[in-house]
Amino acid sequence: MSTTNRSVSSTTIDKNPGQSELFIKIINTNTEVARTLTLNVYDQDNTSNGYLPIYVDDQQIETDTIDPETARTYKVDVSKVARRVVLEIIRTDGSGSSFSMKQSSNAPSALEMHIR
Secondary structure, three states: OOOOOOEEEEEEEEEOOOHHHHEEEEEEEEOOOOOEEEEEEOOOOOOOHOOEEEEEEEEEEEEEEEEEOEEEEEEOOOOOOOOEEEEEEEEEOOOOOOOOEEOOOOOOOOEEEEEE
């Protein structure tokens, strides 16, 4: 019987007044392994509305693969969110990866994450 390593990381992101888009940049810092991720973003105060759409180059996605040593920027429409969103990243390939995150005070609508 095979087992699947599944890792779920989540974070809460505050929405600024008047903010309509959130940009999430994920960088795969691993030099050898591509990472396949499922991304979910939802309104923390209104989970009954389901997931918010996530876009890469104006194409809606749910799952994405990031090649080694590359970055991808995702755009989320947060115009109907009042206070905060929850970002979940689900990884089912490989083992030993972890996330680090930083949010710029100069660009509060941008979040950068590194996966190892």
